[in-house]
Amino acid sequence: MSCHAAQTLDRHGAAAGPVQELHPLAKLLATAVFAVTVVSFPKYAVGALMPLCLYPLLLGVAGRVPARPVWRLLRLGLPLAALAGIWNVWFDPVRIALPGGVWLSAGWLSFSSILLRYLLTAGAMLALIGTTSFPRLVRALAGRRPAHPFLQVLYLLYRHLFVLVEEGRALARAWQLRSPQRRLPELRIAGSMLGGLFLRTETRAGRLHHAMVLRGYDGSLAFGADPRWGWRESAFLGVTVLGCLAARLLPLTEWLGRALLNLFGP
């Protein structure tokens, strides 16, 4: 299911669209700036992080990224983020007073902050994937020159990931068809299936390599792309960086709260 969600996002990233066609490096840099900003907040920050929700939301909406696969993939890492944060509830000695004389462990705040940070950074990453396919990124980074070996390895790894997923799916299908009563194989069978999967992917990777060699692959791949960095890319990156700086340095949440109180308060 999650493989399908990842493939849907990847495919969406390769589609045509104004956000998809922005230079991939602009989106990658913007996402990196965003992630660094999120991580740089103090550990009890929750409200101050809220304005940052705008970045993944706007990127996703502008790029028309489908919400369901994003949520499916976000859900995958949520237990891990919760596990990393939940210990703070017990081990954080700081206590905070709430209105009404109630005392609460500050661990709950840092737990919420960790969850929020996870949702923000992973959400931004998924919005990036949904608007920029990996091949597009590699192609833009390589330009017209033969790609750097590191980029080639990354790209071929990505290609091999598809092979692995396809082989895994074929194996899972074969299991389901031959064992309709059992949803999951026993550990012993699962182990040999996993071994078989790696052998199959290795064979397929070998065949892929044969095809590459027959077409003249000599260790260097040229993508032949012509990436253009224009004013749209500069504007996108500039606005994102300014937005992140504003969210980090200015009390935006406080200002927003005051503005709302002035508008709707007594």
Added chain:
Amino acid sequence: MNRPPVLRRTGRAWENFVMEPVVRIRNLTYGYHAHEPVLRGLDLEVQPGECLAVVGPNGAGKTTLIMTLAGFCLPFTGEAAAHGLAVAAPNLAAIRARTGFVLQNLDDQLFMPSILEDVMIGPLKAGVAPAAARERALALLGQVGLAALADEFPGHLSAGQKRLATLAAVLVAAPDLLVLDEPTLYLDPWARRALIRQVAALPQSRLIVTHDLEMVLDLCSRVVLLDGGRIVAAGQPHELLADAALLAAHRLEVPGSLQPRPAAR
């Protein structure tokens, strides 16, 4: 543009030059494991411009024959040469540059992020400038009817489109010889027919390994029957593939179009 076929001089005068076979295999023996040969003393020739089919049951050694020709099954005993060059490590780059191999599995053939980039590999590797390579690749994609899908990721294409894209990817390098391994595998009747039309129109020498005997009748001028690593019969497709006893002895069947029709009532 196709290069002229290799000429062999047999005498002093120009008239004595004869056309050298594009593929010449003599007494070829190869096995993946010692003492278990897959190919046993094989003799085969593909003449310039000829469309030769190699048919045979599973495990006959058909794909191994192609892999040997491509230089992936070294060392072997006997002789194998393509374009007048012996299949040996120093000549592999030259042989592969003049031969278009379309292998069996569609998904393993296309490895670049888009069909266009995949087709561009050949010209780029040959030193053609990127703009010219792009133009050639687009022309080839247009020829096989895939121009509209040039920017698609190969994984998103149908089997028929993938097959045509792989064909374009090898044709763009203007090979003298096309080697096709089960080209109609996974194709629906329409895609199969489109592929046969494309291959029939090609001027190159073609070596086709297949189980699709109807395609052999449509495309090939000669057929060899391979079994147990040996060539057991060779001849004209309409004669050889009509021999029910011979085909049955080698786990094949007479294609439907050659089978006698039941008398009308």
